Amino acid sequence: MPRCQNCDFKWSWKDVMKLSLTGKKECPNCQKRQYVSSRSTFWTTFLITMGFLIPMNVLRSYYEIGWPLIILAFLIYIPLALSLAPFLYKLSNTHKRFGKTVE
Numbered sequence: 001m002p003r004c005q006n007c008d009f010k011w012s013w014k015d016v017m018k019l020s021l022t023g024k025k026e027c028p029n030c031q032k033r034q035y036v037s038s039r040s041t042f043w044t045t046f047l048i049t050m051g052f053l054i055p056m057n058v059l060r061s062y063y064e065i066g067w068p069l070i071i072l073a074f075l076i077y078i079p080l081a082l083s084l085a086p087f088l089y090k091l092s093n094t095h096k097r098f099g100k101t102v103e
Contacts, residue, residue: 001013002016002090002091004027004030004032004091005034005091006027006030006034007027007029009030011091012028016086017086019036019089020036020085032093034091034092035091035094035095036091037090037091037092039090043088044089047088048081051081052077052081056073
């Protein structure tokens, strides 16, 4: 789980899920605003996307599975991946977008 950059407080899974929905949240311990770092947002999105697309392309190409099975796998995979994503997040004191600090 991520830790606050100010007080090193370890966030709970529930708090990180709320953070992932809004992109910003106050630390439950020190009340300083924290953001999901841009690097962890990129890598989490990349791993979730590639973790689904690559196996599905292989299964579709070599085993010729149909679209209903791919849609079913998608409906199972996405909630599982999103529930595990908070373990990959890192927190930041500043909100950066495309390398520039945004207020």
